[in-house]
Amino acid sequence: MIQQLVLELPHRAALEADDFLMSACNQEAVRLIDSWPEWPGAGHAIVGPAGSGKSHLANVWLLKSGARRCDAGAIAAFYGLGEGAPRGVLLEDLDRVAFDEEALFHLLNLSAEYGFSVMLTARQAPAAWHVGLADLASRLRLIPIAEIGAPDDDLLRAVLLKQFLDRQLDVDPQVIAYLSARMERSMEAARDLVEALDRAALSEGRRITRHLAAEILAHAASPSDG
Numbered sequence: 001m002i003q004q005l006v007l008e009l010p011h012r013a014a015l016e017a018d019d020f021l022m023s024a025c026n027q028e029a030v031r032l033i034d035s036w037p038e039w040p041g042a043g044h045a046i047v048g049p050a051g052s053g054k055s056h057l058a059n060v061w062l063l064k065s066g067a068r069r070c071d072a073g074a075i076a077a078f079y080g081l082g083e084g085a086p087r088g089v090l091l092e093d094l095d096r097v098a099f100d101e102e103a104l105f106h107l108l109n110l111s112a113e114y115g116f117s118v119m120l121t122a123r124q125a126p127a128a129w130h131v132g133l134a135d136l137a138s139r140l141r142l143i144p145i146a147e148i149g150a151p152d153d154d155l156l157r158a159v160l161l162k163q164f165l166d167r168q169l170d171v172d173p174q175v176i177a178y179l180s181a182r183m184e185r186s187m188e189a190a191r192d193l194v195e196a197l198d199r200a201a202l203s204e205g206r207r208i209t210r211h212l213a214a215e216i217l218a219h220a221a222s223p224s225d226g
Helices: 002-006 027-035 054-065 072-079 101-114 134-142 153-166 173-182 187-204 210-221
Strands: 043-047 088-092 117-122 145-147
Touching (some): 043 054, 054 088, 072 101, 153 187, 187 210
Parallel strands (some): 043 145
């Protein structure tokens, strides 16, 4: 019965990583990875909320392309490589860290000149980043975006199921359906919810039932005492 839920979504092998669960909300980003190296232009971005799978897909691209991960503080070292640059450069979370704007501008220009790809991941679209360099702001507005949206019902159920199975917990599919219909719609919330249910079941010596699920959901929705 539980295995039928697993089959509701296709599993995307993540090349030596855990399976990546595909659904309508992340198909655009998956297609972007699949289409490399036939990318129009050199720079592309995957945009989505925390825990949505951006880094997972970026890792798939790294392994597929032979690209290299670059820290935000080391961008200048990559654009200085010129013809010796790798086939691709991955920069993650640039909307949340300080970086050399001029270095990124030169990197994007040289990626087009020398034919290597640049992948950016962020929670916000590059056009919305607060940058002071006008030339970079113009370039960022032109970068194609593959957006990962909020998880749909099928994906939430699959993620909950996978989280339970990873913890070797046998949970009734009706409980999973109950949770997915009432929980906060995010991947992080799914992981936090399963952890809270596992902890409560262990500490109280209870099975994970719909009643326990309702208690944990009510607790998560209540204001913090602190």
